[in-house]
Every structure is written in structure tokens, then in C-alpha cells.
Amino acid sequence: MIGRLPVCTRDTLEMVRRWLMSARALLCPKCRRLIGSEEAVCSWCGTARSSAWWRLVGAMGGSSAASWTLAALLTLNLLFYALSLMLSRKLDPGGSLLSPGNNSLLMLGASGVIPIDYYGRFWTLLSANYLHGGILHLLFNMMALRQVGPWVVTEYGASRMFSIYTLGGVCGYGVSYWAGVPFTVGASAALCSLIGALLYFGKSRGGSYGSAVYREVSGWVVGLFLFGLLFPGINNWAHGGGLVAGIGLGMLLGYQERRRETSLHHLLALTCAGATIAALGWSLFVARI
Numbered sequence: 001m002i003g004r005l006p007v008c009t010r011d012t013l014e015m016v017r018r019w020l021m022s023a024r025a026l027l028c029p030k031c032r033r034l035i036g037s038e039e040a041v042c043s044w045c046g047t048a049r050s051s052a053w054w055r056l057v058g059a060m061g062g063s064s065a066a067s068w069t070l071a072a073l074l075t076l077n078l079l080f081y082a083l084s085l086m087l088s089r090k091l092d093p094g095g096s097l098l099s100p101g102n103n104s105l106l107m108l109g110a111s112g113v114i115p116i117d118y119y120g121r122f123w124t125l126l127s128a129n130y131l132h133g134g135i136l137h138l139l140f141n142m143m144a145l146r147q148v149g150p151w152v153v154t155e156y157g158a159s160r161m162f163s164i165y166t167l168g169g170v171c172g173y174g175v176s177y178w179a180g181v182p183f184t185v186g187a188s189a190a191l192c193s194l195i196g197a198l199l200y201f202g203k204s205r206g207g208s209y210g211s212a213v214y215r216e217v218s219g220w221v222v223g224l225f226l227f228g229l230l231f232p233g234i235n236n237w238a239h240g241g242g243l244v245a246g247i248g249l250g251m252l253l254g255y256q257e258r259r260r261e262t263s264l265h266h267l268l269a270l271t272c273a274g275a276t277i278a279a280l281g282w283s284l285f286v287a288r289i
Contacts, residue, residue, distance in 0.1 A: 066158040070149045073165070074142060076280070077187055080130045081138050084108055087287055099134040105185055109283035111173045112183040125177070126279040129169040131185035141187040152194045155201050157261040159269035160253045161194070166272035168193020168245040175241025184235045189242035195220055196246020201255050 084100035087108065092101025106115060109127025116122055132138040152161045172189025195217055202214030221243065228236040253265065 066150075066153040066161075069158045069162050070145070070153065073145060073149070073162075076130050077132070077138065077142060077145075080108060080280070081132050081135075083284075083287075083289060084131060087289065096134070100131075102183065104287075105131055105133070106183075107283075107287040109279065109286075110183055110185045111177065112181050113177060114182050116177055123279045123282060125170045125173040126166070126275060127283045128173055128185045129166075129187050129190045130280060132187070133185055137186060141191060144191050145187065148191060148194045148198070152197055155255050155257075156197060156250070156253065157256055157265065159261050159265045160255075161197075162269045163253065163265070163272050164193050164197050164246055164249045165190045166276060167249060168196065168242045171245035172238040172240075172242030176235055176238040179237040181235055181237055184238060186235070186238075189235075189238040192224070192239045192242035193246030193249065195224075196243040196248075197250035198246075199243075200247045200250035204251075205255075205257065 081100075084104050085098070087104035088100040091103035091107065102110070108131055109115075109121070109124045110131055111121075111124035111128035115124045132141065149161065149165075152164065156164065169187070169190030172192060173184070176184055176189070198213060198217045199221065202210045202212075202217055204210070205213070224239055225236075228234040228239060253268075
């Protein structure tokens with residue numbers, strides 16, 4: 001989720017995590033076939049649906065490019081969370097041990113009306129996707145990336161997946177800024193764009209598999225909507241913006257069954273990678289890390 005998760009939501013967060021990872025059908029992160037909601041392991045390859053992400057990252061996506069892309073996203077999120085904690089010890093000495101303070105998040109690229117209007121940091125529309133307000137915030141988003149990321153790579157390819165993740169996250173935070181959200185961080189704007197791309201894929205592809213994908217992903221969307229309504233501190237504007245952007249990007253870029261990845265898709269992904277490196281590098285320079 002985007003924004004700081006209050007301590008009172010710990011039990012609810014665990015309940016939602018179990019619902020997402022256990023009570024629902026999902027795509028096997030190793031062989032990429034659907035695991036039924038009643039199955040503890042994949043009936044095709046035997047992979048446990050609860051396997052740790054670090055054991056599966058090498059198998060994600062089915063290619064070295066896909067594996068590298070997903071591993072890089074996980075690593076960058078973990079790295080910037082660690083850096084935010086280190087910086088918080090200097091700038092927010094009275095803060096929580098595992099929750100970086102607002103000053104450190106601001107320096108590293110948090111987005112919103114305050115960073116953009118008061119400090120002119122438009123690049124935070126990208127950098128905020130790699131920052132988190134606490135350990136539960138980080139873990140929840142990384143578990144979602146582990147589940148959704150390989151599925152999008154399978155249907156769209158690694159280059160299109162990364163472009164959707166990056167551009168969808170920027171669009172989500174753009175909507176959030178337009179709506180007047182003052183201060184926000186988190187990867188779920190980008191994650192919602194991946195969900196939006198899967199929603200479009202399922203509806204567009206049709207058939208038994210497409211319909212199953214659409215029903216499954218629609219359940220995630222309903223869950224996100226309800227979670228955002230029930231608990232404070234959730235940036236629903238960024239969620240909605242990312243979701244709509246993902247649908248649009250999925251339609252614009254196409255998916256594997258209709259259009260294989262081309263050099264233009266790879267070029268777009270490289271451009272997104274360059275912009276990400278520039279935004280995160282500039283945030284490190286600003287924070288003097």
C-alpha cells in the first residue's frame with residue numbers, strides 16, 4: 001500500500017496476505033501455470049505456493065532477462081528501504097526503528113504536493129515508487145510483486161512489464177498529485193498498473209483462460225478497493241491512477257499472444273531504466289548518500 005501503515009492494521013495485513021497468497025488461485029511462480037485455490041502446491045511442478053521469493057526469483061519469467069528485471073526491482077526496493085532507515089537515524093532520530101521518518105523519505109524522493117510544489121521535485125513521481133514507510137509496507141508490496149510480476153512477464157514479456165511498472169507508477173503518482181495528496185511513498189501505484197495490465201489481458205484474450213485471469217484479477221481489484229476504504233493512510237488516488245494507466249498501457253503495448261516484443265518495446269524499457277537510474281541517482285545526490 002502507499003503511505004504509512006498504522007500498527008493497528010498488522011493483524012488485518014496478515015489476513016489480507018493469507019487471502020491473496022493462499023485463499024486465491026494464482027500463477028505458479030516457477031512453471032507459470034494456474035494453481036487452484038484449494039492446492040497447497042502446484043500440481044504441475046510441485047512448487048509450494050508459499051515458497052520464499054529469493055528461492056523463486058531465478059525461475060521467474062522463464063528467461064534471464066525476466067529474472068534479472070524482477071530481481072532488480074526487488075533489490076532496488078530493499079536497498080532504498082535500508083538507505084531510508086540509515087538516513088532517518090540522522091534526520092529523524094526520534095523515529096521508529098523500522099519506519100523511516102518523513103524527513104529522510106523527503107530527501108530520498110517521496111512524492112506529493114509538498115515535494116513537488118514547494119521543492120520543485122517532479123522527478124519524485126518516479127522515485128517514490130521505490131520508497132516505503134515501514135517494514136510491513138515493504139513486505140506487503142514485495143509479496144505482491146512476487147505474485148503479480150512473473151504473471152505479467154509471462155503475458156507481456158520482460159521489457160513491456162518493466163515499462164508498464166515504471167510508467168504506470170508515474171501516472172499513479174501524477175493522479176495523486178493532481179488530487180492534492182500532500183506526501184506519499186510506496187510501490188503499489190506501479191503494482192496496480194501491473195494488475196491493470198492483467199485485467200486488460202484477461203478481458204481482451206477471452207476464452208476459458210482469459211476469463212479465469214479476468215475473474216481472478218477482478219477479485220484483487222475489489223480487495224484493494226475495500227482495503228483502501230476501510231483503513232486510513234491509503235493513497236487510493238495513486239492506486240486508481242496506476243490501475244487505469246496499466247489498462248491503457250496493456251492496450252497500447254499489446255501482449256505476447258497478439259504481438260511479440262519488438263525493438264521498440266526494448267527501447268522503451270531502456271528509456272524507462274535510464275529515467276529510473278537518473279531519478280534514484282539524483283535522490284542519492286540530494287540526500288548526500
